[in-house]
Amino acid sequence: MTYLERAELAVKDPSNFEKVLPEVVPLLRGAAGCHGVRVLRGVEEPTAYLLLLEWESVSAHVDFTKTEAFRNFVGLVREHFSGPSTMHHFEEVARLP
């Protein structure tokens, strides 16, 4: 069972934001209990990004937010945000890969 974290980010400049991803994505992927990271850009709204992280539990994600790695992550992305971000967790109930 994995839990999906969905963060929705609004950024000022997509190409500037994407330049930090090679540093940001391994930082997130390296978190204890994190099993996968995807970053996606909106087709209809190209300044809207979706961050999808697979966590072994919601508490693994909560624990990560207390780490130095999380503060580094925030430090790398914060200046690119144009507004507030939202974050929710989801539990998978069906899948056909």
Add this chain to the structure above:
Amino acid sequence: MTYLERAELAVKDPSNFEKVLPEVVPLLRGAAGCHGVRVLRGVEEPTAYLLLLEWESVSAHVDFTKTEAFRNFVGLVREHFSGPSTMHHFEEVARLP
């Protein structure tokens, strides 16, 4: 390159909605150009569902909405909705599985 379709659904009764998923998910997965289907239930809001579909192109998804299979899909899920759904497409820009 795949495109992610994200549909956000609000349902009246989660357990009733989930009973139709064994029929709904293969119907979506069988669409031409569809490479994966996930259905996830909100942790913070258990009547909020996320439908994540991988498409080889946005037009493959648009073409699917004109098929009999899509009408069958809508027929199976519509009565479970408690409000309007939203749908957006996203293009992957980074991934670490």
